[in-house]
Amino acid sequence: MSKKHSSQQMSTELKDFFNKINRTRTMEKDTYLFTEGDLADEIYIIKSGVVQIGKSSPDGRSVGLRICSRDDIVGEFSLYSHDVNYILNAKVLESGEVSIIKKIDLEMELLVNKALSIEIIQMMSNSFLQDQLKFRDLVHHGKSGALYSTLIRLSNSYGIKQADGILINITLTNQDLANFCGTARESVNRLLNELITNNILSLKNRRIIIHDLQYLKKEINCENCPIVLCTIN
Amino acid sequence: MSKKHSSQQMSTELKDFFNKINRTRTMEKDTYLFTEGDLADEIYIIKSGVVQIGKSSPDGRSVGLRICSRDDIVGEFSLYSHDVNYILNAKVLESGEVSIIKKIDLEMELLVNKALSIEIIQMMSNSFLQDQLKFRDLVHHGKSGALYSTLIRLSNSYGIKQADGILINITLTNQDLANFCGTARESVNRLLNELITNNILSLKNRRIIIHDLQYLKKEINCENCPIVLCTIN
DNA sequence: TTAATGATGTAACAATTATCACATGAAGTA
DNA sequence: TACTTCATGTGATAATTGTTACATCATTAA
Numbered sequence: 001m002s003k004k005h006s007s008q009q010m011s012t013e014l015k016d017f018f019n020k021i022n023r024t025r026t027m028e029k030d031t032y033l034f035t036e037g038d039l040a041d042e043i044y045i046i047k048s049g050v051v052q053i054g055k056s057s058p059d060g061r062s063v064g065l066r067i068c069s070r071d072d073i074v075g076e077f078s079l080y081s082h083d084v085n086y087i088l089n090a091k092v093l094e095s096g097e098v099s100i101i102k103k104i105d106l107e108m109e110l111l112v113n114k115a116l117s118i119e120i121i122q123m124m125s126n127s128f129l130q131d132q133l134k135f136r137d138l139v140h141h142g143k144s145g146a147l148y149s150t151l152i153r154l155s156n157s158y159g160i161k162q163a164d165g166i167l168i169n170i171t172l173t174n175q176d177l178a179n180f181c182g183t184a185r186e187s188v189n190r191l192l193n194e195l196i197t198n199n200i201l202s203l204k205n206r207r208i209i210i211h212d213l214q215y216l217k218k219e220i221n222c223e224n225c226p227i228v229l230c231t232i233n
Numbered sequence: 234m235s236k237k238h239s240s241q242q243m244s245t246e247l248k249d250f251f252n253k254i255n256r257t258r259t260m261e262k263d264t265y266l267f268t269e270g271d272l273a274d275e276i277y278i279i280k281s282g283v284v285q286i287g288k289s290s291p292d293g294r295s296v297g298l299r300i301c302s303r304d305d306i307v308g309e310f311s312l313y314s315h316d317v318n319y320i321l322n323a324k325v326l327e328s329g330e331v332s333i334i335k336k337i338d339l340e341m342e343l344l345v346n347k348a349l350s351i352e353i354i355q356m357m358s359n360s361f362l363q364d365q366l367k368f369r370d371l372v373h374h375g376k377s378g379a380l381y382s383t384l385i386r387l388s389n390s391y392g393i394k395q396a397d398g399i400l401i402n403i404t405l406t407n408q409d410l411a412n413f414c415g416t417a418r419e420s421v422n423r424l425l426n427e428l429i430t431n432n433i434l435s436l437k438n439r440r441i442i443i444h445d446l447q448y449l450k451k452e453i454n455c456e457n458c459p460i461v462l463c464t465i466n
Numbered sequence: 467t468t469a470a471t472g473a474t475g476t477a478a479c480a481a482t483t484a485t486c487a488c489a490t491g492a493a494g495t496a
Numbered sequence: 497t498a499c500t501t502c503a504t505g506t507g508a509t510a511a512t513t514g515t516t517a518c519a520t521c522a523t524t525a526a
Contacts, residue, residue: 077358
């Protein structure tokens with residue numbers, strides 16, 4: 001898989017630091033790397049596999065927030081405060097391996113490693129701007145806009161250029177997409193089929209190929225912001 | 234106005250740094266501190282007045298994202314990369330004054346001031362979690378959920394306890410609220426009047442008094458997360 | 467005081483989206 | 497193969513939300 005863009009992607013300093021520590025853990029599909037309420041004392045970097053960050057509601061519904069893979073940082077940076085619990089969960093969509101850093105080790109390192117701090121600040125400020133743009137797309141363009149935005153982000157994070165368009169190289173069910181958009185599964189299904197009918201995209205092997213990304217962008221007034229600000233991870 | 238909670242609130246180190254530089258600018262109601270496309274070479278801290286962070290769409294609509302006042306940090310942390318332009322805008326809702334730091338000065342300071350870096354990381358990680366929870370509320374609980382969430386956040390940021398409830402000590406038009414919720418003004422109006430009818434809230438002097446915050450929280454499955462994660466600023 | 471402007475309130479109707487209830491399809495397993 | 501399970505597809509209907517078109521109300525300016 002060719003991963004090009006990422007909001008919380010591993011920077012050089014951080015990569016070095018993770019490599020120095022070099023603790024890893026394998027993770028199995030359909031398990032959770034962490035769930036809401038777990039003690040948040042570790043930060044992870046994905047070495048292989050796919051992890052979905054989300055939040056489950058008491059009413060049984062599930063909210064999709066990010067889809068992360070190699071080099072993405074996963075966890076919550078509640079630095080210098082302990083006994084903090086995870087607010088989100090991390091579900092393993094494809095088995096793989098993560099590098100682990102104890103939060104306390106990262107805290108110690110930050111005290112002496114200025115370059116690392118600065119890289120983390122840069123990473124986080126990107127995330128912040130990214131989320132603001134996501135609000136615009138998800139909240140202000142209706143449910144179809146939410147789906148279009150999600151597809152665009154998926155294509156920026158997991159898209160592979162092909163002769164006939166951009167293959168989103170990850171399998172997601174209609175329900176998964178619905179959880180990102182705040183819609184019913186059936187609505188996603190209908191919207192997707194409408195897009196297929198209009199030759200905007202097609203399916204192949206349970207994966208989406210986008211033929212006309214420009215159409216999706218136009219519908220939500222995409223102003224071609226830096227791609228680094230428009231990813232799903 | 235008693236301000237208690239804030240996601241991007243001025244930390245001690247940062248406060249000291251701003252005070253050391255001590256450049257200020259006054260801002261007039263209904264002007265913009267910055268708009269989309271402006272060169273993003275400064276960061277601001279609000280000393281007085283109220284500023285709304287938002288984004289305007291080519292289709293003329295306007296998206297509300299944050300409402301900031303004293304001690305809130307405003308601007309975009311695109312550190313160490315120059316010729317970057319603002320993606321959001323900052324509209325002055327109430328005249329006041331801001332302290333200014335040149336981005337380049339902050340960058341220099343970060344190279345030598347570890348405590349400052351760490352404070353900024355803490356601030357940003359709060360913002361990040363806060364936004365994830367906001368997605369859940371705004372995207373996954375319908376338009377009424379979006380409004381309820383906005384009201385709860387407003388009460389956490391600008392609420393003043395009173396005998397009969399919590400006064401949101403800031404004036405916002407129905408349209409302003411609609412811009413935060415991604416709804417039509419008329420829908421906000423209907424929803425608000427419904428809440429008034431049911432004694433959940435009332436209006437006084439163009440300001441909202443929430444009598445039954447618990448009702449609003451229950452409707453969106455609020456799990457009483459740390460208040461610092463549920464503000465509008 | 468009157469006029470103008472902007473905010474709010476409301477009804478009728480249209481459009482979108484959710485829900486329910488199944489049918490069909492695809493993939494893995496006994 | 498047949499069975500089971502999970503994903504997808506689709507119609508009918510309900511619920512929510514947006515749009516249009518005004519009326520009313522409050523505030524400011526002439």
